[in-house]
Amino acid sequence: MASTLIYGATIMTVDSRDRILDGGWLSFEDGRITGLGEAVDCPPRGDFDAALDMAGKLLMPGLVNAHTHSAMILFRGHAEGQSLLTMDGWYNAIREPELAMVADDMAPAVALSCAEMALSGTTTFCDQYFFAEEIAEAAAQSGLRAVIAYGIVQLGDEEKGVEELAKATAFLERQRSADGRIIPWFGPHAPYVDNSEALLKAETEIALAYGSGLHLHMAAGPEDNEETMARYGLTATEALERDGFFKARVHAAHCLDLSDNDIAIFARSPAASVAHCASASLRSGKPGICPVHDLRKAGVTVSLGTDNVAANNSYDMIAEMRIAGLLATHREGVAQVISSRELVRMATIDGARALGLDHDIGSLEIGKAADLITLDLSGPGYSDCPDLAALLVYSGSGRDVRDVWVAGERLVINRQLVRQPYHEIRNRYSEAYRSFWSRVKARKAAA
Template identity: 75%
Template sequence: MTRQLLHSATILTVDPHDRVIENGWLVIEDDRIGAIGGAADQPSPAGFDSVTDLSGHLLMPGLVNAHTHSAMVLFRGHAEGHSLLTMEGWYNTIREPELAMIAEDMAPAVALSCAEMVLSGTTTFCDQYFFAEEIAAAAARAGIRAVIAYGIVQLGDEVRGDEELAKASAFVEGQRSADGRIIPWFGPHAPYVDNSEALLLKEVAVANRLGCGIHLHMACGPEDNVDTLARYGTTASVALEKAGFFNGRIHAAHCLDLSDEDIAVFARAEAASVAHCASAGLRSGREAICPVVPLRQAGVTVALGTDNVAANNSYDMVSEMRVAGLVASHREGRAQPISSRELVRMATIEGARALGLDHEIGSIEIGKAADLAAIDISGPGYSTTPDVATLLVYSGSGRDTRHVWVAGEQLVRDRALTRRPFADIRADYNVGYRTFWERVALTRKVA
């Protein structure tokens, strides 16, 4: 057994009691949290394989990015002036150049995204995209924990939809990693907009049979409800509930345009959750804002995500907590309707719960996987405070992350990746980026 001792940290446990342990210590035994405590009962360093002094650091559960598309780092900076939460903006800005993508584009792009995430304290992310096999392989090489949803876009083609469902099923059956870090799901892009009701019901039936979840976009814009309002006189969420779609684990991204009736649908579902992507929503220009406070009051699990970095441009989940807090204050018309502690929970244990992983990650508790982030809070911008969660959310930055562990493996040490140098990852990505956009330009020229 490998044993690591981390000591002298302020530990933000995010456990059921939201304990904060000043001058605390933690023992990692292989891939698990073996013990936690305060200075009075700190064990002797003797007998440990490694000892890490975390004086001046906040030790917390690794952050969970509940919605992104990691390969879309290739589009960063290419969506200026376009709303990616409309069918027109998404199709013209993203979908058209995506048609030039090939499997070989994935590895360097996903490697860079994983590096950026883990270097800013994220230890788990939920992804939805094409080329899921290549994304899963790249995430596995990075060592990060990932839920990879096989992206399905039907766009009215029934045969294509069935073919994609078969491929997604094969992906789920073949991609579960032995170490549990890679978790395969289904990823229909959006209901009614580009996945028919018939296909969605097939997807949830197969997902339930295979024991996996479904990650999709919902209520991103008015067009999401056009079809169901015309056919049934209801929103997409209500129509899907009546059809039986919410009988599975449903993890829905964005959810800007939810009515009270839609919120009730999510609340009634046994395993439905929302990934709130505050920065991407604001940047899209949509007036609608995800009703996080009403959702949480109704008992719905709400996690936080960055969305892709064409819509957001950053994987910094600390920044995402801050924006989520600010936008909630604006929407509700009162100061801080979501506390800093609650925002931290949304970025950790609630994200884990949304992905069905709260028994394994999301809080610092004995027996859970050792997915941890140590953030340096000793430098400029930080000061003594009665509430370290507020310090993190409203003064902090993911770029102050100094050490990261996933399943007990230290992936970041002293702000540097341990598996592969960031400079090498960046160099490979630069080549891949140029190759992809040259291919896009050639495709456009031929067309």
């Protein structure tokens, strides 16, 4: 792969010192960062196959969307007035129409989601859904990095649970040897509510055997805890710890309804993390707010996710940083209880850490993968400011993203997708969208 030098940019490294290099430079080759530094130390441009002047741009690590369901872009706008963090809302608005889905719906839907993520600066996403094989293939074609969790919904059907476990295990086997940008996980949809105790234990054993993570929805509201309190006198988190679930890497989305003891369980589980989906939780109408400040104070890794775009409607992770900051301030009653710099870390290196990828992505450091984005700092909303992170979080937008690289491959050039034009992706999706909702309508009419 050609060697590349980026120079003249303002570089936000998100390294351990949170260094910001004004007019700095960064080089990469064979998908890896080979150097970076201050303007005064910039190497000769002629030493590289390509030299890119990025004056007026912010260069930073690609964003990590730590929880989404990319195929569910098909539901955008179809869940208005429904709380998707309740069993009834999810079942009526999502689960019933999902029964009309077919594998061919996945590629066009995931392609559009990946395009929207790339164009707003996301270079890695964590997905959980059915049709994991098709989602993995579509994600690979986009060029993004993705953790794909095979979604398992049992809903009391023991035979279905056994069947889905076998399929999920086969998915782990096949994807282990695939392109390193796609990482296979297990995705028990929700503990005890729609995955039985026996199934959860089996999922944990297989995840441990394969070194895979477990990505699930957790403590999204009282329903989760009501189920386990009635059965065992324990919260869902306590029941999962009792059943050995936290021996594996656990990545839990939402976590609106955690007790102090639940937080302590996450804190003493070194590979446990939380994906905070601030926009989705606000739109759900649920009274609970993820205790991000308490979790972070306890040493728990908290990342940020958009959730699906029926619950959020947007993949803009910069907007997600802003809303997460505002929501934490509202919950704690303390101005900027989570600083802008911490919010940037939650959307980058903490997301990488949650997925077990912080050795490779999430910050700009020599030896790490060249997963990079640039943003235009010359437009409206950007002005001289003593705090670049505050400018990004509270004035910025995903629409300011100009360029995107993953593993050194340039996927976006000046807001244009490289692998496939956006209009082609959008047109193909529109056909799939019409086909899917026609089937949903026909199914309802036949019922």
